[in-house]
Amino acid sequence: MTTLLDEGALTAARTWCAGAPVEVHEQIGSTNDRVAELAAGGAPEGTLVVARVQTAGRGRRGKTWASPAGGLYFSLLLRPREESLRSGLPATLVAGLALCEALESLTPAEVRPQLKWPNDVLIEGKKVSGILGEMSRDDRGPALVLGLGINVGAAVLPAELAASATQLPEVGATPSPEEVLGAFFERFGPLWSRLDGNSQADSDPSAREAFLRAAAERMPSLGGPVRLHLPNAVVEGTFRRLSPSGGLVLERDGVEKTYLAGEVQAARPQ
Numbered sequence: 001m002t003t004l005l006d007e008g009a010l011t012a013a014r015t016w017c018a019g020a021p022v023e024v025h026e027q028i029g030s031t032n033d034r035v036a037e038l039a040a041g042g043a044p045e046g047t048l049v050v051a052r053v054q055t056a057g058r059g060r061r062g063k064t065w066a067s068p069a070g071g072l073y074f075s076l077l078l079r080p081r082e083e084s085l086r087s088g089l090p091a092t093l094v095a096g097l098a099l100c101e102a103l104e105s106l107t108p109a110e111v112r113p114q115l116k117w118p119n120d121v122l123i124e125g126k127k128v129s130g131i132l133g134e135m136s137r138d139d140r141g142p143a144l145v146l147g148l149g150i151n152v153g154a155a156v157l158p159a160e161l162a163a164s165a166t167q168l169p170e171v172g173a174t175p176s177p178e179e180v181l182g183a184f185f186e187r188f189g190p191l192w193s194r195l196d197g198n199s200q201a202d203s204d205p206s207a208r209e210a211f212l213r214a215a216a217e218r219m220p221s222l223g224g225p226v227r228l229h230l231p232n233a234v235v236e237g238t239f240r241r242l243s244p245s246g247g248l249v250l251e252r253d254g255v256e257k258t259y260l261a262g263e264v265q266a267a268r269p270q
């Protein structure tokens, strides 16, 4: 059975930037598109669009994101500082760690959500959430639309995802979408404010170090051989560490190089 989303509870769950607009849709094309529209009209940071179903959900690298009833689909508007765009941590990675911690708080004790660089969230090696960040600029400066698709409930996913995707009921958890959203914002809001520095004179360097340590601890491929898929190439090497700006430091033949985007796949040791 599918239930309707509770607009009041979702609005209350967005504990960060309370006061910014919230829209809740039973069905929409893409929540990212809707937030981009609102951003173009001057919407403030924290603007949130949530949907129960998307008919044109988008994933990274031009893929579609299956968005049937039972999942949670939402997009959030961020207005990062220029400085944090140049040298800060990507908001998508920050959202990934916040979501790992949120899901850990809502699932049985033995469940430890993991991060697949740069920002997929996995449980037991299968994807439970994908995150899409889309940047634009308007007269208020940079606008970043952060979209999250989370396999919260028992949805009918396409058969081709059976081996690679999971849903929270498969690991014995049945939180409501409102609870998941609340647990996410409880972590994301303070983390983003500290890292972006929007609410302070400057961002906090010790917060960045703590963030990088916590993110690294949730990346099982770190330290091992990986294959990194780039738009026009595939490179192999050892995933040495995260760079100060959340990039992947890859070592090949004794030479280290930092990548800021790509798709990681664990490779077999030689």
Ligand code: BTN
Pocket: 029, 030, 031, 032, 033, 054, 056, 057, 058, 059, 060, 061, 063, 065, 073, 074, 075, 120, 129, 130, 131, 132, 146, 147, 148, 149, 150
């Ligand atoms: C990925 O892993 O490829 C990213 C998937 C992002 C999906 C979310 S669902 C809410 C928001 N609206 C979209 O159209 N896409 C994102």
